[in-house]
Amino acid sequence: xxxxxxxxxxxxxxxxxxxxxxxxxxxxxxxxxxxxxxxxxxxxxxxxxxxxxxxxxxxxxxxxxxxxxxxxxxxxxxxxxxxxxxxxxxxxxxxxxxxxxxxxxxxxxxxxxxxxxxxxxxxxxxxxxxxxxxxxxxxxxxxxxxxxxxxxxxxxxxxxxx
Amino acid sequence: xxxxxxxxxxxxxxxxxxxxxxxxxxxxxxxxxxxxxxxxxxxxxxxxxxxxxxxxxxxxxxxxxxxxxxxxxxxxxxxxxxxxxxxxxxxxxxxxxxxxxxxxxxxxxxxxxxxxxxxxxxxxxxxxxxxxxxxxx
Numbered sequence: 001x002x003x004x005x006x007x008x009x010x011x012x013x014x015x016x017x018x019x020x021x022x023x024x025x026x027x028x029x030x031x032x033x034x035x036x037x038x039x040x041x042x043x044x045x046x047x048x049x050x051x052x053x054x055x056x057x058x059x060x061x062x063x064x065x066x067x068x069x070x071x072x073x074x075x076x077x078x079x080x081x082x083x084x085x086x087x088x089x090x091x092x093x094x095x096x097x098x099x100x101x102x103x104x105x106x107x108x109x110x111x112x113x114x115x116x117x118x119x120x121x122x123x124x125x126x127x128x129x130x131x132x133x134x135x136x137x138x139x140x141x142x143x144x145x146x147x148x149x150x151x152x153x154x155x156x157x158x159x160x161x162x
Numbered sequence: 163x164x165x166x167x168x169x170x171x172x173x174x175x176x177x178x179x180x181x182x183x184x185x186x187x188x189x190x191x192x193x194x195x196x197x198x199x200x201x202x203x204x205x206x207x208x209x210x211x212x213x214x215x216x217x218x219x220x221x222x223x224x225x226x227x228x229x230x231x232x233x234x235x236x237x238x239x240x241x242x243x244x245x246x247x248x249x250x251x252x253x254x255x256x257x258x259x260x261x262x263x264x265x266x267x268x269x270x271x272x273x274x275x276x277x278x279x280x281x282x283x284x285x286x287x288x289x290x291x292x293x294x295x296x297x298x299x
Contacts, residue, residue, distance in 0.1 A: 002225055002226050004225070005225065026296070027296060031297040033297070039290065056289035057258075059289070063292065069296060091220060094219040097213075097216050097220070098213075098217050098221075099220075103213070127213065127215075128212070130215075131186045131212055134182070135187035135189070
């Protein structure tokens with residue numbers, strides 16, 4: 001297996017997860033997603049507890065069924081959460097994504113596939129994160145250099161020794 | 163509303179011999195979710211979406227030698243610029259895809275064979291285009 005496939009989810013997940021309130025309208029949710037240029041958000045109830053997720057696909061489905069742009073987030077979200085452990089590998093994440101035909105996983109200690117969640121996730125990992133990292137994979141310094149602080153220290157070391 | 167009103171004009175393309183890293187770089191750099199794989203004569207040979215790359219990472223032991231031709235989907239679901247958005251939504255939902263290539267039929271006349279038609283990609287309509295359209299009201 002390539003080094004890239006063995007990287008940990010924790011190393012490339014997005015830590016700030018964008019959320020919406022369950023009372024927000026479909027139009028407002030679309031505004032949030034376009035504004036942040038993201039393909040999915042988590043839905044929180046009044047007590048800030050996650051109750052669902054809305055992806056582009058949920059919106060396509062809602063529009064297909066003739067939903068009004070004032071429909072509530074609660075009515076169009078899916079309530080299944082797909083989760084993954086922060087220490088799982090990219091390959092594990094890709095497998096869950098492929099098998100369930102989904103594009104993002106919520107990162108939770110102990111997460112491994114479909115499950116319930118009761119608090120804000122540690123992060124989110126989407127196909128975009130994986131592809132961005134794959135684009136960089138060729139240019140990445142080897143693991144021993146990354147452990148000592150990543151690209152910068154590798155470069156510093158290189159400059160010092162040449 | 164029609165496809166041509168909200169589609170992204172122009173298609174980002176790669177050749178079959180691009181490596182998986184180069185394909186990922188093209189997708190990441192342009193901030194898009196898929197590319198067209200173009201063959202000789204500029205016709206649409208296949209498509210690579212983010213999902214196809216994820217599938218390769220999940221299934222293959224070693225992805226470092228893969229190229230665009232290995233991971234592409236040989237057929238693409240295409241729509242015409244004149245199609246109604248409602249049909250597009252249904253197609254996306256039914257086929258479980260996030261983007262459709264907008265193609266026009268183009269007549270080509272190779273020297274001896276006589277007239278043939280090929281599908282020339284002119285744009286892409288993605289789920290994110292529909293979300294953006296909705297946010298504008």
